[in-house]
Amino acid sequence: MQKSGKDILRVTRSKDEARRNYNRFSGWYDALAGGSEKKLRKIGLRKLLVKEGETVLEIGFGTGHCILELAGSVGDSGRVCGIDISGRMLEITESRVRKAGLEKRVQLECKDALNLDFAESSFDAVFMSFALELFDTPELEPLLRQCRRVLKKDGRMCVVAMSRRGKQTAMTKLYEWAHAAFPGFVDCRPIYAEEIIRASGFEIIGVTALSIWGLPVEIVLAAIDRQPGKPE
Numbered sequence: 001m002q003k004s005g006k007d008i009l010r011v012t013r014s015k016d017e018a019r020r021n022y023n024r025f026s027g028w029y030d031a032l033a034g035g036s037e038k039k040l041r042k043i044g045l046r047k048l049l050v051k052e053g054e055t056v057l058e059i060g061f062g063t064g065h066c067i068l069e070l071a072g073s074v075g076d077s078g079r080v081c082g083i084d085i086s087g088r089m090l091e092i093t094e095s096r097v098r099k100a101g102l103e104k105r106v107q108l109e110c111k112d113a114l115n116l117d118f119a120e121s122s123f124d125a126v127f128m129s130f131a132l133e134l135f136d137t138p139e140l141e142p143l144l145r146q147c148r149r150v151l152k153k154d155g156r157m158c159v160v161a162m163s164r165r166g167k168q169t170a171m172t173k174l175y176e177w178a179h180a181a182f183p184g185f186v187d188c189r190p191i192y193a194e195e196i197i198r199a200s201g202f203e204i205i206g207v208t209a210l211s212i213w214g215l216p217v218e219i220v221l222a223a224i225d226r227q228p229g230k231p232e
């Protein structure tokens with residue numbers, strides 16, 4: 001098995017740059033990426049299978065389509081929290097939530113998700129779609145360990161991410177070239193999601209391999225693995 005972090009590219013842009021660029025792209029985001037990513041996000045949400053009354057965290061919610069779906073699933077007795085580094089993404093999502101009349105179920109925050117200050121065991125589920133691969137290699141495990149910390153002991157997480165598994169396609173090579181050439185604009189890159197999630201103390205429940213524009217995508221469903229001898 002290939003080791004997580006071994007040959008994935010670094011993310012060299014700063015967090016301020018990320019904030020500025022996502023603010024700038026926010027108005028076009030759905031036109032640029034929304035359609036093609038929609039199907040994969042939906043598969044991820046189906047795997048997470050959020051139920052009425054649950055408390056869910058989404059990291060990097062973007063224009064808020066999944067926040068809306070999650071808010072529909074948790075019902076009036078549940079709650080959805082979202083964190084995004086871009087204030088403009090937050091405004092777009094807030095307006096979408098308001099229009100749907102779901103604001104009582106949703107709480108959004110604009111900040112770097114590396115600073116997850118929720119209490120331990122706050123959530124039944126964590127969701128990330130096209131967000132984990134935006135964190136630099138040394139940040140991946142600390143972020144996932146934070147996700148694990150804020151999940152309840154029977155909690156689960158679903159991650160939809162561009163993947164570096166398997167044979168490298170021409171599109172993967174092109175994408176990685178673009179990431180290296182334009183690190184501010186093409187800030188995500190393919191990662192070994194399953195491996196890094198497992199290395200962060202999760203038990204892998206299932207992995208679905210798909211693709212988007214010829215780029216491999218992994219949809220990983222994971223749960224907290226609290227077997228004896230595993231680091232907390």
Ligand SMILES: C[S@@+](CC[C@H](N)C(=O)[O-])C[C@H]1O[C@@H](n2cnc3c(N)ncnc32)[C@H](O)[C@@H]1O
Pocket residue numbers: 015018022034037041059060061062063083084085086089111112113114128129130131134
């Ligand atoms: C590629 S978009 C994906 C949006 C959405 N999840 C989707 O599937 O359509 C990534 C989102 O993550 C946010 N983001 C990037 N870095 C972040 C960070 N360090 N903490 C929180 N959000 C971040 C961006 O602002 C952007 O909204």
